[in-house]
Amino acid sequence: MKTHGGRVFIVTGGSSGCGYETAKAVYNLNSRVYIAGRSAQKAEEAIRKIKFEPAAPHPAVKGGRGEIVFLRLDLHDLDTVKASAAEFLSKESSLDVVWHNAGLGGAPFGRKTVQGFETHLGVNALGPFLFQHFLTPICLATAARSGAKPGYSRGDLNLHELGSIKGAMAKYPQSKAMVVMFAHEFARRFAVHGLLSLSLHPGSVKSNFQSNQPALVKWLTSPLLYEQHYGGLTLLFAGFADVVDTKMLEQGGKNGSYVEPWGV
Numbered sequence: 001m002k003t004h005g006g007r008v009f010i011v012t013g014g015s016s017g018c019g020y021e022t023a024k025a026v027y028n029l030n031s032r033v034y035i036a037g038r039s040a041q042k043a044e045e046a047i048r049k050i051k052f053e054p055a056a057p058h059p060a061v062k063g064g065r066g067e068i069v070f071l072r073l074d075l076h077d078l079d080t081v082k083a084s085a086a087e088f089l090s091k092e093s094s095l096d097v098v099w100h101n102a103g104l105g106g107a108p109f110g111r112k113t114v115q116g117f118e119t120h121l122g123v124n125a126l127g128p129f130l131f132q133h134f135l136t137p138i139c140l141a142t143a144a145r146s147g148a149k150p151g152y153s154r155g156d157l158n159l160h161e162l163g164s165i166k167g168a169m170a171k172y173p174q175s176k177a178m179v180v181m182f183a184h185e186f187a188r189r190f191a192v193h194g195l196l197s198l199s200l201h202p203g204s205v206k207s208n209f210q211s212n213q214p215a216l217v218k219w220l221t222s223p224l225l226y227e228q229h230y231g232g233l234t235l236l237f238a239g240f241a242d243v244v245d246t247k248m249l250e251q252g253g254k255n256g257s258y259v260e261p262w263g264v
């Protein structure tokens, strides 16, 4: 595997689950990775574990040693997001990949963010949108310095279905549909400056994500879930695979895509 020393990355929600696995892999590629989350304690525990654990379950995968830094980020409170971005910007002059991975599902009905948005919408879609807004200039500057080639995006989204989703799990998919649209629109605006923007499904993996699910659902779905270490694969594919990095942009039309597990 190529190393990525000297490059800078952010993984939101990097203290657990898919984000943890992604941060761990990036650390082992000798890069500087920021774990952005709301709990310093959870992040410190994750950082200790990442440094201590083998790089991957297979012994043939050699570990590296990068840097991991905690960045406070609470997507539940939009008023705090600018300060988090400012903290990052005060320390770094480049940003190679940001994974807007933090998210939740199954939050109790009626729960709202500090600004009064429905929780899934606020945490999964609006918070990341705002965080990215403050990070976009550094992404553009990084792309300009690296000589990333201009890319193209095209395609339409069918919005007809979006408003009609009903049922107990209605809000989660709506928030994620917004994430898909955001990735697509971001690519439409910034592909010409060499930025690549993808949305993705990390796979159905065992993580804290199931913590809000009813016991019966947990019991029924648990045998169908992959082990947590699979959870970083699709994020890493989107962030690093050569086919994503070069071929997609050169061929045009794929920036803004939705990536399926395990990197399709």
Ligand SMILES: NC(=O)c1ccc[n+]([C@@H]2O[C@H](COP(=O)([O-])OP(=O)(O)OC[C@H]3O[C@@H](n4cnc5c(N)ncnc54)[C@H](OP(=O)(O)O)[C@@H]3O)[C@@H](O)[C@H]2O)c1
Pocket (backbone or CB within 6 Å): 012, 013, 014, 015, 016, 017, 018, 019, 036, 037, 038, 039, 042, 073, 074, 075, 076, 077, 100, 101, 102, 103, 104, 105, 123, 201, 202, 203, 204, 205, 206, 207, 208, 209, 210, 231
């Ligand atoms: N696991 C799956 O099967 C699955 C399937 C499809 C999509 N996904 C998506 O994959 C992403 C990662 O999920 P996961 O499976 O790794 O679940 P996870 O273990 O619960 O991780 C979610 C992360 O998001 C963070 N987070 C939650 N609310 C936040 C907030 N207000 N501000 C900042 N960070 C916050 C959590 O931090 P705290 O520890 O502080 O809560 C945690 O680190 C999510 O976007 C999820 O929707 C997962």
